Amino acid sequence: MRFYYAGLEIYSQASLLIFLHWVVPPQRDRLKKKRHRPxxxxxxxxxxxxxxxxxxxxRITSHLGLTARAMGANHFVLCGDVDQGVLDTLAxxxxxxxxSFTSEHQAKPLGYLRKFSKDGGKVVHLTMYGESFxxxxxxIPTDAPIAVVVGGAKVPGEIYKLADYNISVGNQPHSEVAALALFMNILMGGVADSDNFxxxxxxxxxxxxGKVVIDNQEDSNPS
Structure with missing residues (x-):
């Protein structure tokens, strides 16, 4: 899906939300200030x-995984229905x-998150009802592993108690892809650069x- 703003073509929900967050009033005034990575x-x-x-x-779960990867996450855990197609897309x-982004399916998300927390990780739950992102x-401490939990149609109440942080990206209904992108933008200090890939x-x-795409495989095997 493509979006348009003031003549600009924007290709994804996540890109649109980051764009609007920094450009549309009152957020656009922030552009005058120099931003620093954490x-x-x-x-x-x-x-x-x-x-x-x-x-x-x-589609939306695939976009969540792709957004996680693009913003610098290392791993994606798919809970709910087994869907090898999503995992294959990310791979x-x-x-x-x-x-080196990886992905897997977990049948028991609460068990996974309990172990993650017990092993010293921090659990961050993105929700409409949390504190301002x-x-x-x-x-959020950055010297420990972080699990960012993105809800589906129904979120177990225990997730709110298990999470070290319940964080909202605004208190209005919108996309979980957009919420993840905006949260990761602050956590990681921006979109991951080429050194991450x-x-x-x-x-x-x-x-x-224009479009400039380099095929490294072609360059390394000249005809």
Whole structure:
């Protein structure tokens, strides 16, 4: 799906929300201030998707995984229906565009998160009902693994109690993809750069007016 704003073409929900967050009043005034990456970016971030429904959620769950990867997460945990198609999509993108992003299915998300917490990790739950992400995100310790929990159709009440942080990206209904992107943008200090994606077969280079894609496999095997 494509969106348009003031003549600009924007290709995804996540991109649109980040764009609007920084450009549309009152947020656009922030552009006048120099932004800094956090002093210490978390080395281990896992995104946990709850309640996946294979027939209804394939596209949005795939986009959650792709957004997690693009924003610098290391791992994606799919909970709910088993859906090898989603896991294969994430693996194919990683194989093509680089990095070491991994994914798996977990049948028991509460058990997974309890163990994650017991092993010293911090659990962050993204929800409409939490505290403001702009205030809360900078307080999250970055010297421990972080699990970012993104809900599905129904979120077990125990998740709210289990989480170290219940964080809201606004208190209005919108997309879990957008919530993840905006949260990760602050947690990681921006979109992951090319250093996060070594061994890429294809590299997309920024360009103001066109598409520049480098095929590293082709370059390494000249005819």
């Amino acid at each position: 002093e210490y970016v978390p080395a281990d971030v896992t995104v946990v998707r709850l309640g996946h429904r294979q027939q209804r959620d394939k 194919d993108v990683t194989s093509t565009f680089g990095g 702009e205030a809360a995100t900078p307080t 070594p061994d890429a077969r294809l590299e997309v280079k920024p360009h103001p007016s």
